[in-house]
Amino acid sequence: MTLELIIFIASILFGAFIYWRESQSNHLYRFFNKLMYSKSLQMKPNDKMGFVYKQTFIMRLVFIGFLFLIGVIVLRFIIPIDLTTISIFVSMIVGTLIGTYLANFIFKSSEIIEEKTDSLEDIVNETIEKGKDFITDLKTEEPEQVETPTESPKVEEKSVRDRLKDKGYLK
Structure with a gap:
């Protein structure tokens, strides 16, 4: 199990390396294309x-499977020990496929970030300027003094009892 895990992680890195290499130059694919x-x-x-760069999933699977099949056959002639099993073979293929898609994601995201760098810089600068304006408004603005309505002195009125007495309702 440990060997399979190590091979799986190594094949992810190998897939990323293959994808990066083919994104730089596809001379081998061009050679076979001309043949x-x-x-x-x-x-x-x-x-x-290339073989994996800008290919569909099925074609990547075929090319990577064929690459590892050739590698296993060569390895069998060099080392006659039965080291390659089906599970290791499959983990190599799956890991390499995952590595190619991971590299594709990294390349695409870095391209998008490079394209949007100028607009992101403008957005950040605008936000900073708006923040500075807001802070200066807060500093220069004097707090509004809430005017409490001053009550005018009340004119002494007669109480209700006195008014009722004046009208003759109370004795």
Whole structure:
């Protein structure tokens, strides 16, 4: 189990490395493309597609499976010990696929961040300026003094009892 886990993690890194390498240059894919197809069907010079770079899931799975199958066959001739099992073979393939998609996510997010850097900088600067304006408004604004209504002195009125006596209702 420990060997499988180590191979799985290493294959994730290997998948990221393959994806990065093919994003930089796809000479090997171009070579096989020239061997397999006629001149009219060959890929264009500005096409960046590779074995795993800009490929669909099924084609990545086929190419990576074929790569590891060749690797296992070569390893069997070099080391005649039965080291490769199905579980290790599958963990290598799955780990490499995960590594390619992880590298794709990292590359896409870094491209988006680079594109949005200028607009993010403008947004941050605008926010800072608005904050400074708000703080200066708070500092310069004098607190409003709440005016308490001053009560005018009351004119002494007759009590209710006295008024009722004046009208003759009370004795």
